[in-house]
Amino acid sequence: MTSMNRADALELYRSLPLPDTSMEAWRFTDLRDFDPDGFDADGRSADTASPDMLEIDVSGLATASRGTVDVGKAPEGVEFGPLPDDHERLGTLVGADDKFTAHNAASWQSGLLVRVPKGVELDDPLYVRVVGDDAGASFWRLLVVAEEGSRFSLIEEYTSQAAGYSNGVVELFVEKGAKLEYVSLQNLSQETWHFATHRATVERDAELDWVAGGFGSRRGKVRIHNDLAGQGATSRVTGAYFADGTQHLDYDTFQQHHAPSTTSDFAFKGALREEASVVWRGMIRVEEGAQKTNAYQENRNLILSPDAHADSIPGLEILANDVRCTHGATISQVDREQLFYAMSRGLTRGDAERLIVRGFFQDVLDRIELAPVREALADALEARIPRT
DSSP states (O other), X not given: OOOOOHHHHHHHHHHSOOOOTTSXXXXXXXXXXXXXXXXXXXXXXXXXXXXXXOOOOOSEEEEEETTEEEEEEOOTTSEEEEOOTTOTTTTSSSOSOSHHHHHHHHHOOEEEEEEEOTTOBOSSOEEEEEEOEETBEEEEEEEEEEOTTOEEEEEEEEEOSSOEEEEEEEEEEEOTTOEEEEEEEEEOOTTEEEEEEEEEEEOTTOEEEEEEEEOOXXXXXXXXXXXXXXXXXXXXXXXXXXXXXXXXXXXXXXXXXXXXXXXXXXXXXEEXXXXXXXXXXXXXXXXXXXXXXXXXXXXXXXXOSTTOEEEEEEEEEEOOSSOEEEEEEEEEEOOHHHHHHHHTTTOOHHHHHHHHHHHHHHHXXXXXXXXXXHHHHHHHHHHTSOOO
16 A cells, blocks of 8 residues: 555545445445534644643653644654554555545544654653644544564543534554554544544554544544564454443454464453444454464444444454454343442442443443553543432
């Protein structure tokens, strides 16, 4: 895959129709009320930004808003700053393959380059906050290079307080023997349309530990694609989401094993209230030469009201004959006996539901290495349950 210049990307964007439910990948996500050209690309950032989800010591701090990236702090010897438009790796993982990635390639305004040199280890994470524009379109680009043997954590948070259109693209390069913990938190306004494509390539004996949290947005689609490109590569993806009101979240995930003796472990859990809906579509693909692959994916949904709805669609495509690939998906209601038991001991319904939700998510929370991230996600999940 090669990058495309902005003019060609814009022409492609304009030539492609808006996806509709006749397309398999969009069967459960209706975009009829959405016009990507109906948002001001020069929108202004909110006067009062929502607070950070995390209180955490960081080695690098950046804020992306109004088409710029403001770096407040950067570790010595690490590239942590605005992404050049002509970077050699830009667009090599995520090009302009559909309407939304083409729109991003043509229009991205603010981008961040993170490059941690060979063998460098950072004790504290890097943090970038992407602030959406009021009633506008925000196009964000993140490019991360973890060079051979480096080890670090990167936290990316999307936030906004008003209606808008958010379009993000992330490219992660995890080189030989490196370890990257990448945390992407989506906490946008519930009136924001959010589309994002995240793709990583993991080289020989490298490790990617990916955490995805979804709490905001109105409707859209998030793609997560992992390429296990080198022998012994490992990828672990942990996701937690909560939807209420009329929110609709759509996750499309792909674990692609190119090399032998690679491992991918994917676990997503979500809770839904009121009239919210979620769709998850996950695929494990094992290429011919990827013998000794070990791959797992699961999606579990907890339904907290009769009008909430979830669709889980796991898939396997295996072209090698010496592999271990498994998957699981469940959609379940709150256990009425658990709820009755908790309320009979003096808890309100809200407190009882919060207790059940915490128990439901605990195993995925336990997978998260960074304690502040683990605690922030737990708090965000529990906060969505009314106390009365």
